[in-house]
Amino acid sequence: MTGAGAPARLTVDEVRVEFGGIVALADLSFTVEERQICALIGPNGAGKTTLFNCVSRLYEPTAGTIRFGDTDLLGEPAHRIAAHGITRTFQNLALFPALTVLENVMLGAHAKREREHARRAQALEVLERLDLAHLASHHAAGLPYGTLKRVELARALAAHPRMLMLDEPAAGLTHSEVDELAELVRTLHTELDMSVLLVEHHMQMVMAISEKIVVLDFGSKIAEGTPTDISGDPRVIEAYLGHPDDREGA
Amino acid sequence: MAERARRQRLIVGTVVGLAILGYLLWFPQQQAPADVRLWTTAIYFGIAAMGLNLLTGYNGQVSIGHGAFFGIGAYTTAILVNDHGWSLLATIPVAAALAFVVGVAVGIPALRVKGLYLALVTLGLAVVFPDLTKKFVRGVGGTNLVRVPSASLRPPEWMPGGLQPDQWGFYLALTISLALLGGVWLIVRGRFGRALIAVRDHEAAATTVGVDLARTKVLAFALSALYAGVAGALSVQVTGIANAEKIGTFNLSILFLVAVVIGGTATVFGPLIGGFLVVMIQEQTTDFVADPPFLSGFLSGKEVLSPAIFGIMLIVLMYFLPDGIVGGFRRLLRRILTRRQPAEPLGASVAP
Numbered sequence: 001m002t003g004a005g006a007p008a009r010l011t012v013d014e015v016r017v018e019f020g021g022i023v024a025l026a027d028l029s030f031t032v033e034e035r036q037i038c039a040l041i042g043p044n045g046a047g048k049t050t051l052f053n054c055v056s057r058l059y060e061p062t063a064g065t066i067r068f069g070d071t072d073l074l075g076e077p078a079h080r081i082a083a084h085g086i087t088r089t090f091q092n093l094a095l096f097p098a099l100t101v102l103e104n105v106m107l108g109a110h111a112k113r114e115r116e117h118a119r120r121a122q123a124l125e126v127l128e129r130l131d132l133a134h135l136a137s138h139h140a141a142g143l144p145y146g147t148l149k150r151v152e153l154a155r156a157l158a159a160h161p162r163m164l165m166l167d168e169p170a171a172g173l174t175h176s177e178v179d180e181l182a183e184l185v186r187t188l189h190t191e192l193d194m195s196v197l198l199v200e201h202h203m204q205m206v207m208a209i210s211e212k213i214v215v216l217d218f219g220s221k222i223a224e225g226t227p228t229d230i231s232g233d234p235r236v237i238e239a240y241l242g243h244p245d246d247r248e249g250a
Numbered sequence: 251m252a253e254r255a256r257r258q259r260l261i262v263g264t265v266v267g268l269a270i271l272g273y274l275l276w277f278p279q280q281q282a283p284a285d286v287r288l289w290t291t292a293i294y295f296g297i298a299a300m301g302l303n304l305l306t307g308y309n310g311q312v313s314i315g316h317g318a319f320f321g322i323g324a325y326t327t328a329i330l331v332n333d334h335g336w337s338l339l340a341t342i343p344v345a346a347a348l349a350f351v352v353g354v355a356v357g358i359p360a361l362r363v364k365g366l367y368l369a370l371v372t373l374g375l376a377v378v379f380p381d382l383t384k385k386f387v388r389g390v391g392g393t394n395l396v397r398v399p400s401a402s403l404r405p406p407e408w409m410p411g412g413l414q415p416d417q418w419g420f421y422l423a424l425t426i427s428l429a430l431l432g433g434v435w436l437i438v439r440g441r442f443g444r445a446l447i448a449v450r451d452h453e454a455a456a457t458t459v460g461v462d463l464a465r466t467k468v469l470a471f472a473l474s475a476l477y478a479g480v481a482g483a484l485s486v487q488v489t490g491i492a493n494a495e496k497i498g499t500f501n502l503s504i505l506f507l508v509a510v511v512i513g514g515t516a517t518v519f520g521p522l523i524g525g526f527l528v529v530m531i532q533e534q535t536t537d538f539v540a541d542p543p544f545l546s547g548f549l550s551g552k553e554v555l556s557p558a559i560f561g562i563m564l565i566v567l568m569y570f571l572p573d574g575i576v577g578g579f580r581r582l583l584r585r586i587l588t589r590r591q592p593a594e595p596l597g598a599s600v601a602p
Contacts, residue, residue: 056458082460094455096448107444111460116440
């Protein structure tokens with residue numbers, strides 16, 4: 001377990017992931033401080049989700065270490081990660097359609113050793129907080145996409161994580177929904193005293209809520225800093241928009 | 251509104267359940283021993299199907315080898331009764347435990363394979379089991395058939411009412427099936443049941459919320475084996491023997507799966523209904539074509555025709571009720587209910 005005294009800092013150190021001959025992450029290092037909102041951005045295929053999957057222990061890095069507080073995450077089995085205070089959402093919804101919204105959220109607190117009614121009460125509380133309480137007994141299958149994304153967020157919050165990982169939470173949402181989501185993530189982050197690691201393409205949202213941004217390209221970190229630093233960084237602009245010379249030619 | 255509907259459903263369910271139970275309690279008093287045995291067979295088929303449903307319906311692991319766990323239960327009971335003088339009743343927990351342990355032993359290597367490959371591995375189990383019994387079981391005349399003395403099928407002395415062995419077997423199977431049904435009900439509604447479904451529907455997501463995939467799958471395997479083992483133990487009470495033939499064990503495995511699908515996968519009551527139907531349909535088709543005059547001398551009679559009719563009935567049933575009896579019943583109920591009280595418009599219930 002993460003010791004109560006140790007700050008819940010995520011330390012990614014020299015993490016390398018190779019699939020066959022392809023390098024998905026090339027010795028990536030960065031940290032997410034306790035109670036920080038950190039965004040991981042970069043073009044498609046830059047390795048953002050790969051990093052998530054390493055922290056979740058769904059992928060095995062070829063080399064490197066990942067620590068959370070004083071726990072070596074790579075020494076833990078995947079199903080123990082939630083108990084260490086790290087929960088996540090998935091890029092393409094990963095709910096359990098046959099279960100009700102409430103049951104989905106109760107599964108979020110699966111790792112907690114507590115009585116069933118306590119788990120239920122806790123799940124209902126989270127649903128209440130995300131304005132989903134009226135859907136508690138609905139089956140997850142058949143609810144609108146935006147609602148399902150909130151249910152998935154509720155599931156990730158049910159265990160009261162110390163770090164929440166959101167994989168493209170804004171994808172597929174309307175403009176007003178994205179604004180709402182950004183506000184929600186920011187308030188939840190203070191209310192629940194947790195850090196947030198965010199993968200997102202929606203730049204407006206990233207710039208609005210992040211305290212720190214890590215930019216990946218082809219599995220390597222090309223920049224790191226505050227939103228202001230990043231938006232002016234020439235390497236970032238190049239990775240996103242192509243080299244100025246290329247553009248002139250086009 | 252949902253609360254009222256739920257209460258209504260609970261009342262209707264309780265009334266229907268009590269009526270069925272009342273009928274079942276009365277049944278063996280009135281019927282011929284052969285019919286009582288047939289219904290007892292239906293009950294233990296239902297038990298095996300209930301267990302397989304935990305594995306296949308709720309956990310998504312297809313097994314066509316559960317005839318082997320059934321056989322383990324049957325042999326455990328028959329050997330303990332015949333060779334060691336146990337009372338049949340006392341052997342049932344042992345049969346259950348042994349099937350559970352073997353279920354763990356088979357479930358662990360089964361973790362490495364999924365879907366069709368798992369089905370193949372379990373099929374192997376069904377095929378190997380009869381050979382193993384032939385090697386290790388010393389039954390009647392050195393065969394693998396073990397017969398228990400007919401005295402052992404009588405009810406224990408503390409049972410009142412002067413029950414016949416058939417009646418005793420029926421009540422015993424009924425009692426155990428209700429207890430095991432309660433077991434499924436508790437599992438499905440609890441933490442472990444959610445884990446089963448989560449693993450079936452999305453392994454990665456299940457893992458990230460803290461579900462131990464291996465533990466869940468192996469436990470599902472072992473529990474389903476336990477149910478099959480109990481069913482096998484009860485079969486000895488009905489037939490007086492334990493036996494395993496290549497076709498028999500394989501056939502049983504398939505029938506359990508058929509019972510799950512007919513009744514309704516991932517439903518609490520479905521497998522019991524499915525088990526009942528499988529036994530009854532088989533019995534009826536066997537009777538029906540007992541002596542087909544128009545085929546005499548052409549095909550070897552019922553051995554060929556009975557499975558064919560059984561198969562055709564399955565196809566028809568699945569065509570009209572793709573989600574099983576319970577699934578079809580639910581759809582019917584929903585149609586009636588929504589006609590009576592129109593659901594609130596979706597938009598209204600979804601807006602934040």
